[in-house]
Amino acid sequence: MTLATPTDAAIAAPTTPSFAQAVRVWARIGCLSFGGPAGQIAMMHKELVEDRRWIGEQRFLHALNYCMLLPGPEAQQLAIYIGWLMHRTIGGLVAGLLFIVPGALAMLGLSLLYVLYRHVPLVDAVFFGVKAAVLAVVVEAGLRISRRALKNRAMVVIAIAAFIGIYLFKIPFPIIILAAGLVGWLGQRYAPATFAGGGHGGKVGAPEFKGVVDLMFERGELGHATPSGAKAIKTCAIWLPIWLGPVLALWLLTGGASVWTQIGGFFSTMAVVTFGGAYAVLAYVAQAAVETFGWLQAGEMVDGLGLAETTPGPLILVLQFVGFLAAYRAPGGLDPLLAGGLGALLTLWVTFAPCFFWIFLGAPYVEALRGNKALSAALTAITAAVVGVVMNLALWFALHVVFRQVRSVEFLGLAPDLPVLSSLDWRAAVLSAAAMIAMLRFKVGMIPTLAASALAGVLIIHVIGA
Template identity: 45%
Template sequence: MNHSELPLTNPLDLPPPPVSFWAAFAFWLKLGFISFGGPAGQISLMHQELVENRRWISERRFLHALNFCMLLPGPEAQQLATYIGWLMHRSIGGITAGVLFVLPSLLILIGLSWVYISFGDVPIIAGLFYGIKPAVTAIVLHAAHRIGSRALKNGILWAIAAASFVAIFALNAPFPLIVAVAALIGYLGGRFLPEKFSLGGGHGSADKSFGAALIDDHTPTPEHARFKWAGLIRVAIIGALLWSIPMGLMTATYGWHHPLTQMGWFFTKASLLTFGGAYAVLPYVYQGAVGHYGWLTPTQMIDGLALGETTPGPLIMVVAFVGFVGGYVKAVFGPDSLFLAGAAAATLVTWFTFLPSFLFILAGGPLIETTHNDLKFTAPLTAITAAVVGVIINLALFFGYHVLWPHGFSGSFDAVSALITVAAAIALFRYKRNVIHVIVACAVVGLVVKTVLI
């Protein structure tokens, strides 16, 4: 046989060469700056880059990791990056991937929050936010529709959504109670009406192949990813220290009721309630940060969500804005260190919000790697997701009230804001426009209205 008769090897039949830690570092850093579009967009971007283009991980292993992350409280896209980074380069790889997914957003939001709180009364800034606020109302309503269209597949789940809306709107029930009751209903429903609560993972088939991957379907689990009781105990101890040391120092230095200590405790609780994405936990953040602690006003909360929508990283990074404004307004380091107070508070709440996500992955990853069977959503999570729809609708009404009646029902109705809200809703629902495009367009309209027409 001469060389011309030798069979040609398809490049896709061979896995790509091993990826060094620093090559992965460069990718995770890039991802942190371009991860716009919320969890759906971020997960799609990672799939395109890691599964299709670079072939670092196979479709089946990617979906396996994603389904695990979807079961956890916290931002699933950030947790997915942490999981893949950990699988490739041990704990340091997972921590690096997770931190770089969040760090650019934190730094950008600290800067934007400072501009907002320092120059928010400047006509140009005020005009931009005048247009952005109605857009946020439409965006939240669109989020409720998007989640509801996937989650509310039968009458029982519709009833759970309606009941959660009534509970938070009419009864002012705390969000954790709504989540707990929904989980109980889901648990019982899964036992007695499994067909109503078993909707599946909803993330498509794992049968596609884009060629041999570095971590392929049948690639053995690396040694560091194998489950060991010693490893689980080590992660638990380190996690407890990483939480208790800063919390203990703040309590000893400032006291339990100081704003920084209360922020650490409050956002620890919030991090454990983020089932269903950032929109699900925003009502809880509003109840605490606005209603209970008074760290910021309802209007500032709306503005913060707008900033969170326009920056890369998880939407739950809006907590950095909440922390910055709270630390700045409360002057936790005195009147001469307002920026430092805001930046420190923003970093603090980001630490306590994301710490559980890292621990869930580093502790739970080895358990998940013991099997590569597809995971399913649990019945309690199905019920919680249904309840979240009602909660988000309440959030949209809350935003709409403060946008359309800025001075309360006794004041005048803002017809211009109503028109911007309707236009933003049409762009999102009818024309499927990108969220950032809608925000930018509405910001321009608000600027024109405030600086030219009025």
Template identity: 50%
Template sequence: MSAVLSPITFTEALKFWLRLGFISFGGPAGQIAIMHRELVEQKRWISERRFLHALNYCMLLPGPEAQQLATYIGWLMHRTWGGIVAGGLFVLPSLVILIGLSWVYVAFGSVTWVAGLFYGIKPAVAAIVLQAVWRIGSRTLKHPRKVPLLWAIAVASFVAIAVLEVPFPWVVAAAALTGVLGARFAPAQFAPGGNHGGAAKDWGPAVIDDHTPSPDHARFSRVRLLAIVLAGAVLWLLPMGALVAHGGWDGTLAQMGWFFSKAALLTFGGAYAVLPYVYQGAVEHQQWLTGAQMMDGLALGETTPGPLIMVVAFVGFVGGWTRQVLGPDALFLGAALAATVVTWFTFLPSFLFILAGGPLVEATHGKLGFTAPLTAITAAVVGVIATLALFFLVHVARDARPAGWPVDWVALGIAAAAAVALLRYKIGVIPVIAGCAVVGMVLRVSGWS
């Protein structure tokens, strides 16, 4: 007998999204894994097939896919305000934490025990990404009928990015084209599991199940689409107009708003895909911060909750501090304002993409012609996340290795221990990060690394 699940109240959802904002470590892969575990496996608020359908759409968009996925699910459950709350709370805790850490960074500099914390946390983050590769790959590639083609797509995407350095948008386009052709010539490779191994059999019934009709607000409406587009234009133009009125078009704050508006439309494939563009513009062209400061900001972004692209808040804070955007007597306020401006213009398009495009996505779940390209993209993303794991492991092995060592065996040992804790013993993300941070601090303070 199927269990009768109670509707999700806005208060319940609000509590979850607030908690998620403080525990969403591990970059997009880790954040998606956390949402899957909580929403699909434990709370049963949404079925796995609906979850993956929404995720596939978010993978197509520029912007942070984990934050967009939270926005989508919040919107699906509780209309526009549900999406705004879910997406906003995914970002706000990270913004507040990064403003505080950025102030410590610029005001007091680095000390040994802080460097030790970072030394231990980086291997833990690498292990979290490895765990996400395993979790998402095992779900996407496990079906026997799907193994040949979807595995080939995953491996090809890994080689394309890690070896051939193909831009992520081309990888997505190739995977989508493969799905379009596959739906016509090899539909069994892309067909959903249905009653034979589908998500419902694995996890039980969900509030938003495979066959739950889309709510009224999730159905396409030209009037609603026009309202969203106009609201988005106003929400961009008013803040930009205020910044131009304050310091002129060439002022630091206006230039930050304009630059990160453009960057927001280039973030296909997550933060690492757009970091070279941000580095070129913020470091080399605008000189808001130095290259070394940019790398330190990336470390902070890796080790705080929220999307990794939140490193842009650090860029804004340091740029606002060095340029004294509110004068020398208000360094912190000016820097915090700059970080907030950068965050606003970076994330505004993400909300608009979900609120405007969500009804189209809801109208297509279960239709092979639409789902096959997205299934292929999911397989490609498995390979992409694997390249991210490799990127982390290479930097863990090289960045802080002792003189004369080919690699940093201590850091790799921490990463291996964290991976065993996550994969074998199912220890939570937060305890693993905290434990690795303490180990790294002790090693640095004692002089072992």
């Protein structure tokens, strides 16, 4: 008996999926999208390019490069982009929503459990262990980004400058990103070899072939992807009110000082400046949420990241946890749990509504970005700056995980955060070191490391004691 092999015609003509088929695949991707953006993008590539051939290799990479130019979670925006190509606006909406809904529901449940049972001794011990693993996860992410971004001395200088700017001078994250982008744009003009694009979204490895989208284009079925001024105006007229309308309404109803207005305004800003992924923006969010607004404590921010690491969907869902706690602790006349749920929903709305706006507005013009060297150079410099920002986040977590007390020390007009050495928690230090060795030396995955650290936290506190 011989195995039949597919003909060239079969390879060249993949089956066009129905909308119902696409919905089932997007739901599957949303429920299994663990592992951060790298794992999520790899999974989409396998499902959509290799297994089903809904989109060709080159179109997939071109879409990915565009999404990496945008603020926000690039994996979710890639899902919106591909869903929009195949089934117009409704396809983009379904793909984007199904990518975040499973993780959002899981994060809401975990947030409820956190506020209800956080101070149960066993749960407290679990989070003690998880915090140590989170520190290792952030350090590993910084090293992974640095290997991709720091390709020459200029990129190293940008990363160091970003770290110094945010740690010593407290320069806001958006300014650091804008400055890095400007440096990259100017660098492309005066030192193009130094600031050449770093190959974002390089070849994943599948053979080249025509996908469903390519065939739709050849048959003239992608008319919705043709850019026009009228379409752009219509998109802005629809999506800007969808995104910012609730924020304006809450400001008018509750005033500028209410927690609702603060959540809506702050996270709307985050949606515009979150270049470089979730790790890059978390230091800025943590600083504002802990020190400026007082929504939660530093240790709770680390807890939230640990919870987000265990759920499917974008890591930026950690912002939902922040919004939940902010509203839970300032509920006004509402039940605290109801207020927390509404705060989480508002955070989700203003964080992810812009993702749909960016794609529906910009995707028709994406061909104009192909081969744009200035934009590529700006992204290269921004990615280098992100390394410095993530290292600052790792330092911030280390100070608040390994030491019980941290204080600002005045020095030459600066006030960096430094640990109180006598407050060293040896248990947290040992757990953090073990988690780093597991992930960096033995390549243990994130979820197993989190689980093992949680178990170790329980053993240390309830069995060993002290």
